[in-house]
Amino acid sequence: MRALVILLFTVTLLSGCFNNSFENHMRKGKDDLLANNYDEAIKSFDTALIEEPNNKDAIALMKRAKEEKADEDNKRKIEEFIRETDTLYKRLILIGNNTDIKNISYQEAKSKLDKLDPINKEFEDLSIKWNDEQLVTEAFQSLQSAIANLESSLSTSIDLIDDPEEIVDTDNNGEVSDFEFMRSRKGLMIRSFVSYVDDTKSYAKEVNELKEEK
Template sequence: MLKSVSVYLLLFLLCTSCTLFDEYEQSMEQARNAMKSSDYAKALESLNVALIEQPNNADAVSLKKMAEENLAKQQEEIEHDKFLEVFTPIYEKLSSWRGSIGEEIEFLTITEAEILLPQVEKLQNEIEANIREWQSSSYSIEIGYLDSATESLYLCIIAIIENISEPVELNGDHSRSNVIKQMLRSNDFKIRADFLYTDFKSSMNRFEELYNKHK
């Protein structure tokens, strides 16, 4: 009787081992096929199942590491392509305005500013619609510069439309530091527009430095 129990127990253990081995091999085969088709997320799912069956299997551990690295690279490429798709048209529009305005803002008339204003507002809304999605991405700095450039151009145009003339009061202090201080405080539209347009160009230049590395 004892001998019969031992035989049945041995057969049970053998069958269980075969089942576990079959599940492992099946999961590994699924993982290899997924890797071949670049479906790294699916490959990781299968490998996690395989590692439940054989946690210390060197082949499964090695293949999982490869799948994780390839998945990370694939996601980076997807994010890169989407960044260019979403933000290149915005950048090109800002660049075209910079080209048409030129290096100095003083020649932009009130009529031209009034025509340009709704276009800049539309661009601001486009950035705002996307900025939350991208704020934690690896492109958040680039997008920040683009957002800053658009905001500076918007405020610059507002200053031109408001057309406020206000002399700078130096109060007898003609030192460079005081001149700059009072100019920054001034509400004169020419001074405000000049400062803001300089900020616009600076943000655009910083964006371009990073953007050109991604092209």
């Protein structure tokens, strides 16, 4: 009889300890959640769930902590991405803006290409970090495309100055069609520049959308 009393007393004592431990972890988790200490909150709720795996409050609070942590991480990534790419975008705009690509001189095209070279190198470094980050994929690809199209347009303009091109009337109808023109190197030069302009606009639009998501 005495042994049974001791056993029941021990079970009751341990049960009280477990309950107190669960409540303590829940209380700490809630405090950390309110303080935006999401990592600590997740640890507390995780420990509480070890003790009471089916507790609905603990499950719900764990879910909320993880969601808010994910939101905070996304905001941080967006801010970091904009900070690291916006300077490249502005420098790219300075190079491409006010460019009369149809009448650009060799010296101007070469000067702009020289300014574009360090942007290309810096972008390659950023690619390691951002290329596979789905959160900013569209904006990153737009910036990448803008750099490539401006480079293509400027390089082609230099090629045309070094080696002028006569656009051939392949249809033999006495005039160069739009199709024939766009297949030419000059057409490629103009098309690449137009794409560059469109890409910079897309980047700006997508960055604004990312800011709104924050």
